[in-house]
Amino acid sequence: MTNGHLSEVFKERVLALVADIPRRRVMSYGQIAALCGHPRAARIVGQIAHFGPDELPWQRVVSARGGLASGYYGGKEGHKKDLAAEGIEVDENYQIDISRYVWWPKD
């Protein structure tokens, strides 16, 4: 097996996990990376988010401290709008209280 293939598996896991995040809940890039077997590959999740399929709920993926994504379609403003649409509070600094919305698969 090539390591390239393993990465593809990682990617599939990330996509599946993101697709499972419930409405009004969020996960961080690092959290997703860890659950998919690469504890320190948060950046890769960011890459996947950037190049990945638009139909997944990427608005439910935020940074570990609740920061929104500048590279989101429409920038942080667009991200904020999509989060607000599901009832998630975003402050004027484009941040959320992650402890209030974070989701772990077992919940």
Added chain:
DNA sequence: CGAGTGACCGCAA
């Protein structure tokens, strides 16, 4: 093939 970049993260100073 090498180097730089990035929707990140945790730790150190």
Added chain:
DNA sequence: ATTGCGGCCACTC
């Protein structure tokens, strides 16, 4: 509180 750095690895010159 702020800044810097190494690590992860796909993608683009």
